[in-house]
Amino acid sequence: MADKRDYYEVLDVDKSASEKDLKNAFRSLARKYHPDRSTADDAEEKFKEIQEAYAVLSDSQKRGQYDRFGHQGAGGNPFGGFGGSGGFNINLEDLFGGDIFSSMFGGGRQRRNKRRGNDILVRHTIDLEMVLNGSSEEIELDLPSPCQACEGTGAEDGDTTQCSPCGGQGRMRVRQQMGPFIQDVVKECRECSGIGEIAKSRCSDCKGSGKEFRAETIRFDIPLGVEHETRMRMRGKGEPAPNGKGEAGDLFVEIEVQEHPWFERQNSDLIMSLPVGFTDLMLGATIKIPHIDGDDLVIKIPSNSSAGHTITIRNRGLPNSRGVGRGEVVILLKLHVPKKLNKATKKALEQLREALSPADIEARIRADAEDRRTN
Ligand SMILES: [Zn+2]
Numbered sequence: 001m002a003d004k005r006d007y008y009e010v011l012d013v014d015k016s017a018s019e020k021d022l023k024n025a026f027r028s029l030a031r032k033y034h035p036d037r038s039t040a041d042d043a044e045e046k047f048k049e050i051q052e053a054y055a056v057l058s059d060s061q062k063r064g065q066y067d068r069f070g071h072q073g074a075g076g077n078p079f080g081g082f083g084g085s086g087g088f089n090i091n092l093e094d095l096f097g098g099d100i101f102s103s104m105f106g107g108g109r110q111r112r113n114k115r116r117g118n119d120i121l122v123r124h125t126i127d128l129e130m131v132l133n134g135s136s137e138e139i140e141l142d143l144p145s146p147c148q149a150c151e152g153t154g155a156e157d158g159d160t161t162q163c164s165p166c167g168g169q170g171r172m173r174v175r176q177q178m179g180p181f182i183q184d185v186v187k188e189c190r191e192c193s194g195i196g197e198i199a200k201s202r203c204s205d206c207k208g209s210g211k212e213f214r215a216e217t218i219r220f221d222i223p224l225g226v227e228h229e230t231r232m233r234m235r236g237k238g239e240p241a242p243n244g245k246g247e248a249g250d251l252f253v254e255i256e257v258q259e260h261p262w263f264e265r266q267n268s269d270l271i272m273s274l275p276v277g278f279t280d281l282m283l284g285a286t287i288k289i290p291h292i293d294g295d296d297l298v299i300k301i302p303s304n305s306s307a308g309h310t311i312t313i314r315n316r317g318l319p320n321s322r323g324v325g326r327g328e329v330v331i332l333l334k335l336h337v338p339k340k341l342n343k344a345t346k347k348a349l350e351q352l353r354e355a356l357s358p359a360d361i362e363a364r365i366r367a368d369a370e371d372r373r374t375n
């Protein structure tokens with residue numbers, strides 16, 4: 001860890017960089033060096049360096065520590081340091097939206113089960129109508145599969161040889177400084193990525209990655225009432241195992257439910273606010289608006305309503321998660337005050353002023369306070 005580069009330098013930002021600057025810098029560098037995209041020899045190493053820098057600088061507490069103490073990040077934790085042993089958990093999904101990426105790190109699973117391929121996560125956006133009605137979806141994805149030429153080994157003609165740095169073990173014992181301590185830790189061999197074998201020469205078709213991308217059609221059903229950020233797992237559709245030996249990872253499709261222009265969702269209920277005129281509140285009114293189920297929503301405002309009252313329409317919300325019935329639509333009444341009035345309306349309102357606003361302001365305040373106490 002002695003010759004670690006400065007995190008700001010790694011991300012090519014200056015010390016005053018904002019959260020957004022950091023995110024942008026990370027995003028473009030991660031794209032450039034993502035091992036699935038880049039064929040540079042040091043892409044994976046670069047990528048890890050970028051991840052680590054971003055993981056620390058995007059966490060305000062860690063960034064503060066780093067600014068003060070540098071890489072050792074002393075602070076209160078004797079094992080401090082940022083390099084640590086574990087992965088850095090950055091939510092790449094958040095940063096890359098719909099892009100396909102492999103979950104390269106936070107790699108607990110990878111460490112436990114060496115030969116399993118990485119999982120892949122894609123996002124799929126649907127609207128509220130689909131939450132209501134369900135839907136059968138079909139999406140086209142470029143998914144990695146084992147390179148046919150080398151059967152996923154990454155080696156030309158499948159020719160591999162024992163990795164010499166680790167003697168075929170895939171692991172190496174490394175002496176590491178952790179804060180004030182020196183520890184011997186067992187690490188994955190960098191040369192062979194823990195496989196124990198390396199290619200005699202790289203497969204020219206896949207440039208040694210062992211993978212090729214092929215368009216595949218993925219079909220799945222949107223369950224009724226699906227929640228935002230539900231993940232659906234498709235076994236074995238993820239990245240092939242390293243060197244083509246072992247189980248492929250899984251593909252996760254995360255359902256993203258688009259925001260509706262006026263409905264807010266609360267489980268199976270839909271909440272909206274409805275701006276209505278003062279006379280509608282006073283005299284009552286029936287208002288029709290189009291609804292996601294195709295039938296108009298008929299909202300009956302009783303006379304003498306107040307802004308802040310709610311009207312509940314049963315069984316017009318989203319399907320209940322138990323699959324039986326639908327939630328409610330809850331309508332919050334709001335007073336709509338027109339920004340401009342024409343002369344005639346203004347005059348008419350002037351005439352109503354006295355009727356609607358009793359002169360005795362104190363009596364009005366008392367009555368209102370009394371109302372609130374009794375309700
Ligand atoms: Zn090795």
Ligand SMILES: [Zn+2]
Pocket residue numbers: 147148149150151152153154155203204205206207208209210211
């Ligand atoms: Zn190949």
